[in-house]
Amino acid sequence: MPEAKEINLCTRHKEVEYSNLLETFFEESVAMYAIMDRDFNFIKVNNAYAAADNRGPSQFPGRNHFDLYPSDAELIFKEVVNTKKPYQVYARPFVYPHNPERGITYWDWTLAPIIDSNGEVDLLLFSLYNVTESVKATEELERFFTLSIDMLSIMDFEGKFLKVNPAFEKTLGYTSEELITMDLFDLTHLEDKKRTIHSIENAITSAEPIVYFENRLCCKDKTYRWLEWDGFTDKNKRVIYAIARDITERKKLEDEIQRLESLSLLGTLTAEINHEIRNPMASVRGFLQLLYNKEECKKYKEYFDLMISELDRANSIITDYLSLSRTSTVKLRKTNLNEVIRKLEPFLEANAMNSSNTLVIKFGEIPDVLLDEKLIRQLILNLVRNGLEAMDNSGILLVSTFYEGGSVVLAVQDHGSGIEQDILKKIGTPFLTTKNNGTGLGLSICYNIVKKHNATIDIDTGAEGTTFYIRFQTEKIEAAYSTY
Template sequence: MTAPPVDAVRALECALSLCRQELAESRGRAQGLALAEAVFTHAANPLAVLDRHYDFLRVNDAYARCCGKPVEAFAGRNHFEMFPSDARLVFDDVVQNKPASTTFTRALIFPDQPERGVSYWDWTLVPVLDADGEVDALVLSQVDVTEREAGADALRQSEARYRRQAAELELIYRTAPVGLCVLDTQLRYVHINEHLAEFDRLPVEEHLGKTIRETLPDTAARVEPLLRRVLETGEPVLDLEGRGETEPGVWRHWNSQYWPLKSADGRVYGINVVVEEITERRRLEETRQREQAFRSLAENSSDIISRFDRELRRIYVNPAIEAILDRPRETLIGKTHHDLGLPEALAAALDRPLAMVFETAQPLAAEAVVPTPKGERYLEARIVPEFDASGAVETVLAITRDLTERKRAEEALQASERKYRALVENLYEGVWLLDTEADTTFVNARLAELLGYPATEMLGRSVFSFMDPEQVEAMRGNLLRSAAGTRAEYDFEFRCKSGEPIWTRVAATPIVDEGGRYQGTLIALIDITERIRSAEALHRREQEFAALVERSPDIIARVDASLRLRYVNPAIERLTGRPRDWFIGKTPGERELSPEEARLREATLRAVFESGEERIVEQRNPSLNGERIFQTRLVPEFGPAGKVESVLVVERDIDDLKRAQEALEELTLLDPLTGVANRRFLERFVGREWMREARQRLPIAAVMVDIDHFKDYNDHYGHAQGDACLRTVSQTLRGALHRPADILVRYGGEEFIVLLPESDLAAAREIAERLRQAVEALALPHPTSPIGDRVTISLGVAAVQAHEGEFDQLLIAADAALYRAKKKGRNRVEASGAPAADAARPP
């Protein structure tokens, strides 16, 4: 037998090689198509593919859920017949000009989900070109950006509120019965009202642009350190009482408050100063003490309770008024309605019923609309006389209730009705309201559009006039069921004005009154005339979505029941530097993972296979730049029998985000000047260390530290040297703490707190003395100190069993001990008794 020619053998070998290659490529395509199908099905965002005529070729579950329809309802349907809108202009532009992608924002209302209201979506169109470069299909992706749009709307509302508040603030400055001013960071006057200017005995214009030291040299030395502390710490200084002789023989008392003005990022850009004269309040102190029993009841009332004397001055008011006027109630005591700066007519109207009760000795009720910082409030008052021992009316008591919310609820109901009508008019569904005789009482614009009639032409006509005669009996039966109280859904054919038939899906709901009596039928319908199916383009759709997976920056993989990788996209190569084929067929334990990480991944995969439930976890992946943290989503994929056959794994790199979060958290706990812990650290301390001490029933101590006469040091050397002194003292204090658990916190200005876990009072006092000696040994020159020639510190020590007290009590006790140390000459350590005994620091 003769051997075949050599050329024939080679040709046969080439044919066999090509067959093997084609078989391998076919298997690869099948795997890619399966993965594309899984990604398309499980994508969280709505996705759809349309042909060049905008007929739906495919939608995913998310798209169907978003539209409130089943997936099959889209097959073959035209996008703009289902959802008419001017977006068609954008679609036409994409088909004509073929950009790589186009994104635009749409406002949508879902008729079958009215509770969602208006939502906003970013639509992205990606054209798919054929071999001739023409658009063969469009990929439509939607992302819900309602929260973003809501944020923009909130910003607009915030700007409107800001303008309104600015006008209100200007009114408050002009009419406030207290002195008000705003200082910048250089302690220059930016704004001041007439009341405070008169109090300073200088015109308003002589304040503006000048510092406190220029306008009030006698007062500056006392208030400047407090104002600068507000600028440095961002904390207010409240209730500073003062006394002065404003005229010969006339002494006036006042209360000052310094409030930091902060920008959105927390930066202090100025100080709001409130100065209130309290001379009259002092005169009323004894009277208020006699009324303590009355207050115990009134203080907890949600109603506003006020007492007025015969001069119509308010001599008592309970805390409920603060929620209405947004100001401390103390600012109202001793003042008439005229003193509060109310409009003359309003003040007179409020005084009239009070005066009448004094005259008639009879109770009465009154109502008033009162402007407040939060807007107008509707108030209702019950005013009763209070008699003295002789039977004469000595005072009157007014119990006032805020009716604003009830009034607003009534107004909101009316507004809601208007919104409801606007919503109905703009629904995608047609809305048809019929009375008991099946006559039309209301149609929305959509229904009129569907049937081709003006809405006014449909009103009053019977529903039976919009259908063929043979359809009348069927509709009559449907309405009878509605009259019987049955809600029904059915398909029905109506006749348009043009004579064309229109098939609709009808949802009919009976309308009943409060007694349950039938009042008519509400019909909501949608056009379902165009139901065209198409089985074309499945292969093209799978190719399109396979391409999406291959270009994804996320790692997308499929794992089989043996925990081996069956597919992974090219993103794994960019992360590890290895070809993705290296990973195929390997379990987590056979990859470059630590034993612990491999064990956790295998356990998570098994849990998904066993439970059939999706999971989201954080995992660590080795990369060319070291380990990185990924957020991993594991989605079970079910076979025909309902069993999990594989798991789709989507991994997203979140390492940079995690590191940024950790770094930011650490920075917020340190004082930028001294590098020690700041006041925010105390919150973490209480939440962790204090609770641990309490659970273990251990003692804990605190040392309050204050640099002696630091203001004089600052005035002598300047703030730069003052900051250097603070850094040196803080480093010395920290160096004198020998235990890792002991913590130094900058409490504000020149004050520090040392937290000593597991330390009783005796141990804490020894440590405090060591701190005092360490600072004194620095021998930092302090030529203006009245107690020595060097920088020294005063220390207050307190201790408590953590499970028997509160952290705030401990700080109060330590602060009281510090106060005693200062009173006894400074540069010394004073220990506290029980925290409760030191709860009130002397003024």
């Protein structure tokens, strides 16, 4: 049968061709291949396998795999023979026993059984990929992630934290376990939330990176930190890689620079006001007083009183300007804050009565602190007046002192309607006022006095009122006293 003979020759030719193709693939592949019998003796290895151990392919046949490379992987090999099922491992560490200076290497490998016609394992095909560089790169990346002083995080597209580094934990005070139960928006300040959502949505839809985005996150202790963000999205993995820096101190410095610029402008204005306005005002007031005493002017007494009163008010405002702009020497002396308040008590009570409110003073047991009594009197008067003006009639203003955490604390509590958040963050800035007849200097003067005493000022405000806490440090009083 010529036709059958021709078909048979063609089939054999294809088999030879296929066999040659497999041989070429086996020998020239960059992947490492080895064929072993069921007892793990090498039958054949390709060039890549031999080169990985600086050997030639002819050095392997007849030798046992575990004589050359002893390891606990022998148990896995035996399991493959027994179960007749392939086995895969990823990034398995291995040290060459005859070449330990190479260090730990990492391998992805597969061991597949080749079954004979009787259903038994005849041969084993062993394929390996050296993933040492990839593993080390991943380890280096993880090391960078862990040791970075910047706050690094990975989030999904909904803002949920998937991974954060120790710097992130340190800045916010939460553990990584706590943070991965939250999302970015849980922590974002209410005023910044809309901008933050928009920034992330824009990065996702446009594939543009996030650059120099600023917002505030809530720490575990309920304080807020200003952060500056950079980041980019990976649409395939649906994640956001973000890096943040804590810029809270920078923000404070910017606010301080702005405050100093305001004071500098104020100083320039005050010099002009003092010379060009105050002196003429004094002359006008003097002539008004002369006219006031004349018989023919008696019928205009109310007008004269009003004019003199307004001149005195204008002069008082100029005095406030001068108080802010002058860099006067602070005369610190060991003083008891309670004694300063006691001297002012009648005057404070009169202020409260005039505004139809009640003043309550509670003195705590406190040590002496370094104070400039004249400035502290002004501080207390300003805070009390501010508190009285914040309340309607029949309000109660509480002035108290106490000792807490190494500090003498002056607290002034009103029962007004509180301070709005947008005003609160700017409070203490010169010319900032919510009063129709206010100058915006009272609290600026308070902040200036507090700063001159190296004290701190904290504000607790809400719908039921506002409390100003002035804290004077006592721990370093002796050291500070010796410098004055």
